Amino acid sequence: KAGVTQTPRYLIKTRGQQVTLSCSPISGHRSVSWYQQTPGQGLQFLFEYFSETQRNKGNFPGRFSGRQFSNSRSEMNVSTLELGDSALYLCASSLGWGQGGYEQFFGPGTRLTVL
Amino acid sequence: QKEVEQDPGPLSVPEGAIVSLNCTYSNSAFQYFMWYRQYSRKGPELLMYTYSSGNKEDGRFTAQVDKSSKYISLFIRDSQPSDSATYLCAMNSGGSNYKLTFGKGTLLTVNP
Numbered sequence: 001k002a003g004v005t006q007t008p009r010y011l012i013k014t015r016g017q018q019v020t021l022s023c024s025p026i027s028g029h030r031s032v033s034w035y036q037q038t039p040g041q042g043l044q045f046l047f048e049y050f051s052e053t054q055r056n057k058g059n060f061p062g063r064f065s066g067r068q069f070s071n072s073r074s075e076m077n078v079s080t081l082e083l084g085d086s087a088l089y090l091c092a093s094s095l096g097w098g099q100g101g102y103e104q105f106f107g108p109g110t111r112l113t114v115l
Numbered sequence: 116q117k118e119v120e121q122d123p124g125p126l127s128v129p130e131g132a133i134v135s136l137n138c139t140y141s142n143s144a145f146q147y148f149m150w151y152r153q154y155s156r157k158g159p160e161l162l163m164y165t166y167s168s169g170n171k172e173d174g175r176f177t178a179q180v181d182k183s184s185k186y187i188s189l190f191i192r193d194s195q196p197s198d199s200a201t202y203l204c205a206m207n208s209g210g211s212n213y214k215l216t217f218g219k220g221t222l223l224t225v226n227p
């Protein structure tokens with residue numbers, strides 16, 4: 001079974017630009033979560049989507065948004081980029097229901113550098 | 116007080132040693148507990164997934180959860196140089212909440 005895939009793997013942007021990251025979950029998984037990982041803050045939860053609906057949201061500004069498509073693929077968008085947005089952005093997929101639904105499998109991440 | 120505390124290390128052990136990694140937490144609602152391994156510049160890899168208190172074993176890895184003490188552990192037996200990575204604990208309260216709360220990670224080096 002193929003794992004979680006994320007594209008692109010690396011991105012370099014400048015302040016003020018916007019960026020869109022993409023995630024394809026494991027086949028059969030309906031939940032996609034996004035996390036930001038930085039050396040200072042560690043892994044922080046951005047949001048989670050299930051069946052095209054945002055079900056959970058973390059404490060990030062509105063510049064961070066996401067969506068999920070009917071095939072469970074998800075995108076996240078960051079507008080008006082700031083230097084502090086430089087991070088590894090990780091996508092995780094899970095079943096999203098039942099007791100095993102909290103088991104999350106991560107993709108390789110997209111490393112975003114904001115100059 | 117952070118919700119999840121994890122000693123960042125670094126931890127350095129000789130090959131073949133038993134490694135003990137730990138996390139403490141403050142939120143008594145947590146009931147799902149996970150351990151991830153993350154190699155440098157890679158995504159986290161799920162090692163162990165447990166529900167509520169108790170032990171779970173998978174090969175050289177054993178996860179323990181003590182909800183009364185709000186303390187979880189991961190033991191690695193017969194450690195190998197390939198185990199050198201950052202180990203992250205993660206927790207979730209279940210219900211409609213699918214957010215994982217992570218510890219900061221412990222950097223482990225296993226020396227040949």
